[in-house]
Amino acid sequence: MNKYSRDVLYNLLESKYKQYNTTDFVALDPICIPHRFTKKEDIEIMGFIAAVLAWGQRKTIINKCTDLIERMDGAPHQFITQHEDIDLKQLEGFVHRTFNDTDLLYFVYALKELYSAFTSMEEVFLTGMNKNSLNIEGGLIAFRNYFFSFEHPHRTRKHISSPETKSACKRLNMFLRWMVRRDKKGVDFGIWKGIQPAQLVCPCDVHVDRIARQLGLITRTQVDWKTAVELTENLKGLDPKDPVKYDFALFGMGVVEGMI
Template sequence: MLNFEELKDFLNEKADIYNNSEFIQDDPVQIPHRFSLKQDIEIAGFLAATISWGNRKSIIKSADKMLDIMGNSPYDFVKNYSEKDLRSIEGKSVHRTFNGEDFTYFVRQFNRIYKENESLEDLFIIKDSETNFYHAIERFRAQFLHIEKHRSHKHISSPYKNSSSKRIIMFLRWMIRNDNRGVDFGIWKKIDPKNLSIPLDVHTGNISRKLGLISRTQNDWKTVLELDEMIRKFDDKDPAKYDFALFGLGVTKELF
């Protein structure tokens, strides 16, 4: 097992290798990279992140399908859609269990949110006493999901229910980190990257255990906090950069 300094150097090196524009080619982050308008980036990014489970090629293909439906102008579409537009979507399949009904629900919520807010960032603001997105994600859920119960609620997971909330955490990384490396956007200026966590899934969880970064066996919110504690010792200003290191180690299977 590597000691603290060796592990820090190893992870910094791996993060540096993978945190570049080549990373985009096969990753869902390529979807928001097709846009320059802030709100287009937010909507395309949020939709791509929401369906980010399973095979990455299939995620990108499904995100393409959503963009096509929106005429490749997401912000314009959510502001100006007609009911006829939405009715034509409802019966479509989009990505696995995320279907046309979910898609139209999201479009309606975006429409409402952007009438009241210039940016989705306003829904994720962290309060002074908070060091992570545990409460901020729940505040976002309360505002975005809006109505009591709907099938689409399952697509935005809840840290209060001990979910790792991997897809929202990944979306937050895209929007908040700003290191001029060409992957993350850094278009949200009101939230400090020091509060970000690692998007925790099967791969990052397994690699983190092999490296001794976490000991919990589940990939849940408690494990996100355990991983936070370790990676913030390596870099307390930009902990989420280590997502690139863990991802890279997953791709290369260097530890297996």
Template sequence: MDITDIKDLLNTKYQQYNNQNFIESDPVQIPHLFSLKEDIEIAGFLAATIAWGNRKMVINNCHKMMNLMGNSPYDFVMSHQSHQLEPLQSFVHRTFNGGDFATFIRGLKHIYTNHNGLEGVFNEHQKDGYLHNAISQLKQKFFEIEHEQRTHKHIADPLRGSAAKRIHLFLRWMVRNDNAGVDLGIWKSISPSLLSCPLDIHTGNVGRNLGLITRKQDDIKTLNELDTHLRNFDPFDPVKYDYALFGLGVFEGWK
């Protein structure tokens, strides 16, 4: 398959999977529960943070997170009292536990109180045509609060070699707006051209199958390799092809 055939295949699969039917089996449904901008952001950030493993389990645990915040995530983040964090200790999703959840609540309050919110951090630190630097800055600012060292691992840092799949997924949700109804597109200060593909085992395997990736590791170098191809296919909206790569891997069993 030559590069033109690959592009045609990905465009076809993007059209096939980028529709509202995708929402019902994906964690993107969590930010769709809300209409307030800050609720959408916080729900999306928390949902993306635990978006690894069995998708049904991810979605169920995302709903548990929202319930523990009274289904008003922004109000909970900004006005909670310390005793209201105690029920969060019961939460667990794989290695993300209740202590991590409570730290994330306090970290998000710090971001909204002192750093102009999540969009503000990403808008301020756009650099070199990517959002890798902004992700690293978010992690730095997020953990200015007192925290346990173990919680660090739940926010990836591309400048330290991570592909940062979950934050790139969150950014896709916040930035892309193609009227298909899946991504929410509420951030107008950041161009979709800056987005990177959420590189996971499925997109990585399909990318290698198609010859878009040559490296075996799923790290920042591999992400940059994939991004280069996707930006050549569509420099204005390269991450639309995440739907195609993910769909081929998850729904069609490509390996």
């Protein structure tokens, strides 16, 4: 982290974090989907699905998630845990990019099994980590292993990433940021208490990656799990307790062209 001095980076990223971490951010971002709910399980489920579907234009992602909520009668947790076989016909024909109704039906099945064994999705992540873990890596591995521990279509595995495959796990890290960070700014939910904000890893999408490289926060040439960890460790030099708050700054600066 030597391209800019620590003070310059800190002042820049703090100012941009404060600029973008506001409720104005919610309306045009996929995080608006879980914000439509107050029940913890609904927030988890639709946060998870919105993050998994977060490919392409944000408006399209939001529209697809809205369609899915309607197919689940506006109550995702109730639909997933209490549906009859006939109700699953409402999900037929759903598609977003490479995620189709075959994948969706398995997600519903796996989530039903999950909520029959756990009270929260967080508990699955915690089977692979604890409060002393450096970061979320073990939790991500444990979650994917559990999610696909049931008989499943092989094609569906591509929709859940893992550090074991060297993936940067961009979308799952974004989902975890939503659930874990708790700064009462009205964007992230902070409803999970077992995982600490300091254990999160920064979502490394194309915007974040580009700006982070310009700022000297990333030196690795590829974008993989080690790259996401490198970025996060450098951000910990600015805020060791909540490094991923700077995701707002890096993403915002990347989306608004010409800021650097």
